[in-house]
Amino acid sequence: GIARIVETHQPIVETYYGPGRLYTLIKHLQVECDRQVEKVVDKFIKERDYHRQFQQVQNSMIRSASAEKIEPRELDPILTEVTLMNARSELYLRFIKRRIISDFEVGDSMASEEVKQEHQKYLDKLLNNCLLSRTMQELIGYYITMEEYFMRETVNKAVAMDSYEKGQLTSSMVDDVFYIVKKCIGRALSSSSIDCLCAMINHSTTELESDFREVLYNKLKQGFPATTFQDFQRGVTSAVNIMHSSLQQGKFDTKGIESTDEAKQSFLVTLNNVEVCSENIMTLKKTLESDCSKLLGQGFGGEQAQAKIDSCLSDMAAVSNKFRDLLQEGLNELNSTAIKPQVKPWINLFLSVSHNIEEEEFSDYEANDPWVQQFIVNLEQQMTFCFCFQAGLSPVIYDTLTGLMTSLIAIELEKVLLKSTFSRLGGLQFDKELRSLIAYLTTVTTWTIRDKFARLSQMATILNLERVS
Incomplete structure (x- = not known):
């Protein structure tokens, strides 16, 4: 209503009193505005029992196990109303500020810098010290504490009621x-x-x-x-003891x-x-x-x-x-916990397979792979069947996990390689095993893994040389 009065009467004020006089009119109107605001806010505080609600929230936050803990949903409509009131106030004050500034700019076009600064101080004082601003600042101060309580308590309820449905990742x-x-x-944002x-x-x-x-x-x-x-x-x-005890009772728990x-x-x-x-x-x-x-x-x-x-x-x-x-x-x-204790023994089996071999053993290895194919089968079973990692993890996490696994394999394989003895054909056999392993791991991750196996690939190349010179 007041904004409409200003908008309607501004041309009249400018015509009969000249530019720069709108501030005086609004200053007088603001007194009545503050009077009406006081009535509205007092009615709101009384009807919504705002101060008591705030006091109760404050007590609940200080003593988390308070017997008189307020239910968060009771605050929901009150908090929405406060932000709506503040948004209207901010909109009104922005309108008043814009009108007075534009009026001063016209009136002060020939004025000194001191006069302009003085007028700016008048405007700031009017906007910041009026009862409307002070009252809304007080309400918003209470609102912030109550909104924090609402958020904290509701989050605690969400955590307490946490549930998981089969087939969902989260x-x-x-x-x-x-x-x-x-x-x-979002509610705080709506307060402007x-x-x-x-x-x-x-x-x-x-x-x-x-x-x-x-x-x-x-x-x-x-x-x-x-x-x-x-x-x-x-x-x-312990698992064996539990099973033994269960079987003695005639059932398996x-x-x-x-x-x-x-x-x-x-x-x-x-x-x-x-x-x-x-x-x-x-x-x-x-x-x-x-x-x-x-x-x-x-x-x-x-x-x-x-x-x-x-x-x-x-x-x-x-x-x-x-x-x-x-x-x-x-x-x-x-x-x-889940990968290293399994993978490490499988890699250590590499040591039980001789790579200091001749033509006959090389041909036998070609027909009946002694290590890498079983190692790949073990990895595949672990990642997909044993722990359901692929089904139970998001694609990004599963990829990261396979990245960690490939790093582990590269490190552990390099350790056993340094403990092994190779003939030239043994080096060729290892090169084939390494290529098979890299080919498999490339299919289970979207990340590039060749850089992780770069040192092993270089070792395989050296082992295939007739002599190092």
């Missing part, structure tokens, strides 16, 4: 958590307040980095359980096996969750960059607005990298 909490985070940041938006981006970043990442870290910390075959290899007799399978599935799902979290954070960052650019383009925010937003978004990118680091830690754990 569990439910990832989508739920990012829906909540986007909702809270840059400070409010930056505060909520920072709270969201902290929630993802500290609380949610900690949940995923603790799941990965439990490790990937060793298989029964690995336990047997390591001489662990599969509970231990089932729980192990669940633990494996949980570990793989958590790896997928971590990867998706990292991607979601970067997607959210790009979306916010676009949304903030539109908001600033409409004239909202002060001189430092862009710098504030850039700082918040750079923190978000840093958190995405921390999730990437966590993923790498999990993959290293999976590689060292």
